[in-house]
Amino acid sequence: MAAIELAALSKVYPGGVTALDAVDLTIADGEFFALLGPSGCGKTTLLRTIAGLEEATGGAVRIGGDDVTALPPGRRDVAMVFQDYALFPHMSVSDNIAYPLRIKKVAGAERRAKAAETAGALGLGGLLERRPGQLSGGQQQRVALARAMAYRPRAFLLDEPLSNLDARMRLEARTFLKRLQRELRVTCVFVTHDQAEALALADRIAVLDDGRVRQIGTPAEVFRRPANTFVASFIGSTPMNLLDGVVTGDGRVGVGGVPLPAGEHGLPDGERVTFAVRPEYLGYGTEPVPGALPGRVTVVENLGSAQLVTLDGDAGSVQVVVDEDVPVPLGATGYAAPRPERVLLYRRDGELAAPEAPHAGA
Amino acid sequence: MTPARAVRVVVRYTFVCAVLGFFTLPLLWLAFAPFDRDPSIAASLPQFTLHNFRELLDNEQALRSLRNSLVLAAGTGGIVVTLAAAAAYALSRVRLPGRDGLLYALLLLSSIVTGTAAMVPLFNLAYELDLIDSQLGVILVLSGGLLPSAIFILKDFTDTTPRSYEESARVFGASPLQIVAHIVVPLIRPGLATIAVWSVAQVWGNFLIPFLLLRSPEKSPAAVVMYTFYTEGGQPDLALISTFSLLYSLPVVVMFLFVSSRYGFRFHGGIKH
CATH class of the missing domain: 2.40.50.140 (Nucleic acid-binding proteins)
Structure with a gap:
């Protein structure tokens, strides 16, 4: 559990495209934080820069007070759930969930026990021996979450967590996600282009446009008092x-x-x-x-x-x-x-x- | 049925039978001649005997040549699969100026490298490197010839493997080697199996390179040794040739059947499209 601090974080791609333009952002410990914006606004780049999958060209990322800007993703102690879930198709659900423990060199029996426990907590009990391809979209998402949980990270990073689910599953998964985050009390940053999703899930929202933060606030603040016409036109169903x-x-x-x-x-x-x-x-x-x-x-x-x-x-x-x-x-x-x-x-x-x-x- | 239509049907089936016979007869010969007491070039029902096999098992050179073929095929297959996988993965993940041009140039040149056109330079190269009459030399030359196509085919597999698998493993702290071993290799395993079978089959059937680079008969593979099966009268020893051919073709057939039953499928799912 840790706060995430971004100080003047910039990302300029070779060729001169600015994806992030001096982003300042503080995400409190245990907060459910949304990065919201239209496609191409830099929100996924921002998430990937926090994870370390993209290298910042300026500024700093601090997680729990430690400067991790120069650290590789594996040493930042964050777990990321990808938009496509990225479950390893050749591994069973159990092996998928236990994969972070395999990297941490935990013994096989303990790994399996831990995977079964995490899977049970997320209602995946009977599916341990299945392959990801045999699961529904909602189940795949929960396996991805279980895998992230098994890692016991300081923060969760979720890239468009609900976008791959059909409309009915999405509402169910939204409630599930919010309850899970409350129970785990873990810092959680998620990216979405869906303002309704951000309003429903997040404790606070950062609205991004063109690599810049246009407004940071609680869902009520962002909805009631959009700081500018961009946010005003973007927020609201x-x-x-x-x-x-x-x-x-x-x-x-x-x-x-x-x-x-x-x-x-x-x-x-x-x-x-x-x-x-x-x-x-x-x-x-x-x-x-x-x-x-x-x-x-x-x-x-x-x-x-x-x-x-x-x-x-x-x-x-x-x-x-x-x-x-x-x-x-x-x-x-x-x-x-x-x-x-x-x-x-x-x-x-x-x-x-x-x-x-x-x-x-x- | 009108008479004209009946004629058309008859003509069509006669043609199909002729084509079928054309391709089946050599195979029938391969199936029957080894068991024939007195084989000829014609495919005929054999006067059944296992005598030819007994004779072949007593022929030390024949058995040794099969072992040599195995060494060459395994060596080349190992090198090609390992290097092609590494190269294909690197080429599909690292942005390199002129990458595609490089690949196509390699592919084009590779067909020349192991072909007849490069016989003399290849021989010279092997001579300078002191690799004449060395199985290592044959393995290296064959690997060089097969690698570009292997890289090309495998790159297709690595290109279609989503990056998010690897990124996901990276975030959990997996090292590049662990990512390759845990994620990439299992995912492209059907591709690796394809390349392995293909390169083994290529080496198994290659006559020119070992014929060119190997001097001593005890190092020659089956494809070269078969060429030396003559009777004392200078006639091809059909009994030996047919029996040896059958034995020679079996490993490749068995390998194909095994790999196809094991890897003749692909994983689905895991990534939501």
């Missing part, structure tokens, strides 16, 4: 509405000619801003009310318990989540009223301007 607006005075922001309430903010009149509000935080109505954006209903997407309605108006496209019982005919005119306490304003450079942070450092 329905994309955040980002609308061009101008501060018009008395706290309102004009969007497409409609003055909208925007809560407390210290921005001067005439400042051009991005008015941001999640589709969940807009009220839908069929009657014009002050502080509501009008638009024609062009798309209705059924989300199960709700529907996602797209309104096209002067402000551009606005998406609203509407209760499943409300009839929304296509082509009708609807009105979307943002809840002022949920509105975020971003400056032209994309950074969050309002509301101010509730307390310093959050």
